[in-house]
Amino acid sequence: MMASNDVLLKVERLKTYYPIKGGFLRRTIGFVKAVDDVSFEIKSGETLGLVGESGCGKSTTGRTILRLLNPTDGSITFDGKDITFLKGKELRKMRKHFQMVFQDPYASLNPMQMVGDIISEPIRNYTGRSMKEVKEEVFDLLEKVGLPPDAYYQYAHQFSGGQRQRIGIARALALKPKLVVADEPVSALDVSVQSQVLNLLKELQKEFSLTYLFIAHDLSVVKHMSDRIGVMYLGNLVEIADKNSLYAHPFHPYTQALISAIPTPDPHKKKERIVLQGDVPNPINPPKGCPFHTRCPVVKAECKEVKPVLKEVRAGHQVACHLY
Amino acid sequence: MSERDVSALLEVKDLETSFLINGKYYNAVDGVSLRVNRKQIVGIVGESGCGKSVMSLSIMNLLPKNISRIRRGEIVFEGKRIDHLGEEELNRIRGKEMAMIFQEPMTSLNPVFTIGSQIAEVFFTHTNLSKKEARQRSIELLRSVGIARPESVVNEYPHQLSGGMRQRVMIAMAIACRPKLLIADEPTTALDVTVQAQILELLKDIQATNEMAVMLITHDLGVVAEMCDEVIVMYAGKIVERADVHSLFYHPKHPYTKLLMESIPRMDREVETLSSIRGIVPSLAQMPRSGCRFAERCPKAMPECKIVTPKLTEHSPGHEVACLLYEESVPVHEVMK
Numbered sequence: 001m002m003a004s005n006d007v008l009l010k011v012e013r014l015k016t017y018y019p020i021k022g023g024f025l026r027r028t029i030g031f032v033k034a035v036d037d038v039s040f041e042i043k044s045g046e047t048l049g050l051v052g053e054s055g056c057g058k059s060t061t062g063r064t065i066l067r068l069l070n071p072t073d074g075s076i077t078f079d080g081k082d083i084t085f086l087k088g089k090e091l092r093k094m095r096k097h098f099q100m101v102f103q104d105p106y107a108s109l110n111p112m113q114m115v116g117d118i119i120s121e122p123i124r125n126y127t128g129r130s131m132k133e134v135k136e137e138v139f140d141l142l143e144k145v146g147l148p149p150d151a152y153y154q155y156a157h158q159f160s161g162g163q164r165q166r167i168g169i170a171r172a173l174a175l176k177p178k179l180v181v182a183d184e185p186v187s188a189l190d191v192s193v194q195s196q197v198l199n200l201l202k203e204l205q206k207e208f209s210l211t212y213l214f215i216a217h218d219l220s221v222v223k224h225m226s227d228r229i230g231v232m233y234l235g236n237l238v239e240i241a242d243k244n245s246l247y248a249h250p251f252h253p254y255t256q257a258l259i260s261a262i263p264t265p266d267p268h269k270k271k272e273r274i275v276l277q278g279d280v281p282n283p284i285n286p287p288k289g290c291p292f293h294t295r296c297p298v299v300k301a302e303c304k305e306v307k308p309v310l311k312e313v314r315a316g317h318q319v320a321c322h323l324y
Numbered sequence: 325m326s327e328r329d330v331s332a333l334l335e336v337k338d339l340e341t342s343f344l345i346n347g348k349y350y351n352a353v354d355g356v357s358l359r360v361n362r363k364q365i366v367g368i369v370g371e372s373g374c375g376k377s378v379m380s381l382s383i384m385n386l387l388p389k390n391i392s393r394i395r396r397g398e399i400v401f402e403g404k405r406i407d408h409l410g411e412e413e414l415n416r417i418r419g420k421e422m423a424m425i426f427q428e429p430m431t432s433l434n435p436v437f438t439i440g441s442q443i444a445e446v447f448f449t450h451t452n453l454s455k456k457e458a459r460q461r462s463i464e465l466l467r468s469v470g471i472a473r474p475e476s477v478v479n480e481y482p483h484q485l486s487g488g489m490r491q492r493v494m495i496a497m498a499i500a501c502r503p504k505l506l507i508a509d510e511p512t513t514a515l516d517v518t519v520q521a522q523i524l525e526l527l528k529d530i531q532a533t534n535e536m537a538v539m540l541i542t543h544d545l546g547v548v549a550e551m552c553d554e555v556i557v558m559y560a561g562k563i564v565e566r567a568d569v570h571s572l573f574y575h576p577k578h579p580y581t582k583l584l585m586e587s588i589p590r591m592d593r594e595v596e597t598l599s600s601i602r603g604i605v606p607s608l609a610q611m612p613r614s615g616c617r618f619a620e621r622c623p624k625a626m627p628e629c630k631i632v633t634p635k636l637t638e639h640s641p642g643h644e645v646a647c648l649l650y651e652e653s654v655p656v657h658e659v660m661k
Contacts, residue, residue: 054516162604190371190372190543190604191371192371192583192604193600195588195599195601196600196601202596217516219517219591220589220590223589224589224598225589247591259591261517261521263521263524263547263550264546265545265546265549265573265585265590266573266592267549269592275522276521276522278472279489
């Protein structure tokens with residue numbers, strides 16, 4: 001499909017299960033199948049968006065790729081190197097190439113540390129630079145993310161949510177990573193501040209030629225940020241495509257329902273809304289066959305038995321559904 | 325839109341609600357007047373800290389008494405002032421004539437009581453139903469808000485339900501006595517989009533069948549466009565614009581409203597850079613004393629904006645805006661002061 005040297009991240013049949021401990025001996029009595037067979041690629045310099053509702057496994061996917069969680073099965077190839085089961089020193093060496101921006105700007109910054117220390121920590125840990133060089137670099141980063149230089153000597157609680165998110169971004173960029181996983185970076189922010197942070201992320205992507213995995217539940221935000229979008233449901237990737245193709249021609253019934261559910265800020269655009277019935281099934285015991293069949297409006301007998309696999313229905317547009 | 329009974333159900337006149345911060349009172353709601361007609365859905369939009377929740381809590385008289393007070397203004401419900409009623413009289417109205425649903429369906433239900441007993445409480449307070457009848461009504465209510473197996477859900481506890489189901493339970497409790505006014509404070513913010521769609525449909529259905537008025541508080545302009553007849557935009561404790569939903573979305577006037585609309589990414593249009601509003605909402609203690617509260621962040625601010633406080637004035641029929649750009653003449657002597 002594309003030249004392999006272009007692919008920065010390749011995820012194949014990734015599975016991440018959380019064990020459930022129970023009983024007197026705290027034995028494993030089951031698994032939460034948070035990510036159950038996810039495969040995709042991200043090219044250098046592009047943004048892949050992952051959308052889905054809470055509990056669909058999008059954050060677990062992001063964290064497993066960064067190896068903050070250990071995968072149960074499958075493989076993760078980063079920059080041509082298999083990092084699926086990397087450990088210790090080897091993993092630590094790779095870590096500087098992939099960083100994360102967290103959702104909650106209130107919880108992801110240490111309240112006891114000066115902002116300067118928060119941002120410089122990765123630089124101090126990974127490079128042998130002198131204190132003076134490190135400091136210069138931090139001032140440079142502060143400017144890049146639009147914070148005043150005196151922020152260096154302040155503490156996280158002195159900043160608003162939007163500014164804190166800028167600090168988190170500066171920390172993620174401190175080591176000039178290749179891949180940044182942004183997990184709901186704007187969902188805790190107000191709309192007017194949200195747009196400031198989205199614009200900043202886009203500017204920085206150009207400047208540092210970053211590759212993003214952008215995880216969010218807000219489809220409008222994901223569409224704005226991404227080149228390609230993957231839709232997740234109950235631990236599975238059900239559709240992945242170029243963003244315009246996905247929004248213009250959603251194939252999967254779940255994607256169609258998801259897109260139709262977004263309220264449009266236009267009182268005259270009354271559209272047909274597909275309202276799904278019921279709730280997402282429990283990931284401890286996902287339904288047999290297609291994970292969506294319990295709520296699908298166009299379910300067939302086959303869907304209850306056979307799990308559909310991703311297949312290409314148009315150029316660059318893959319969908320996992322028996323209808324196609 | 326169908327014809328509406330235009331008599332006012334709720335009127336808020338010049339409301340000022342203040343909070344005690346370091347020994348001083350600061351107005352979180354500053355001179356807000358509004359009116360909700362019978363059967364009308366009024367949307368209140370604004371960012372966090374703009375006073376929308378404080379206003380709704382003032383109406384319900386649910387603010388903590390030790391740190392807040394209503395300094396000025398009147399709240400008139402069905403022609404009767406309710407702002408200085410005692411607890412006992414208030415309780416006869418709250419839950420019966422007007423009800424409220426909150427943002428957090430997780431925290432607004434009591435974790436140690438069953439769903440059934442929490443709904444039944446509404447009946448015990450406001451009606452003479454027996455225990456058995458109350459239970460029967462609770463089951464009917466749960467069914468009417470789209471809960472699949474109401475007979476077993478009445479015996480369950482809140483933690484056994486999903487977020488969407490909990491919000492349905494909250495709605496069931498709120499509409500138990502068929503209130504005339506429902507105040508919904510960010511009812512779908514904590515929910516996923518597909519669940520949000522279910523809850524919004526449900527609210528619309530109930531509003532139409534029960535003929536109740538809804539005051540819908542939200543930060544989501546999309547939700548407003550789909551649900552509301554009239555929209556009020558608030559900023560830093562004041563109303564900056566009020567209009568019917570059509571005028572507001574097609575002819576927004578206030579620079580804040582315009583920027584708010586341009587700063588959200590939309591599915592139906594493609595832009596490279598979103599417009600954004602510089603800075604943040606000032607905190608209560610840092611609120612400017614005079615002039616427009618948005619002047620600091622406004623790209624169209626004029627020197628006089630920091631001196632003259634704009635009044636909410638009618639710009640075109642039914643469309644009011646509080647901005648000096650739309651005031652015919654700025655009194656010169658005030659500028660000179």
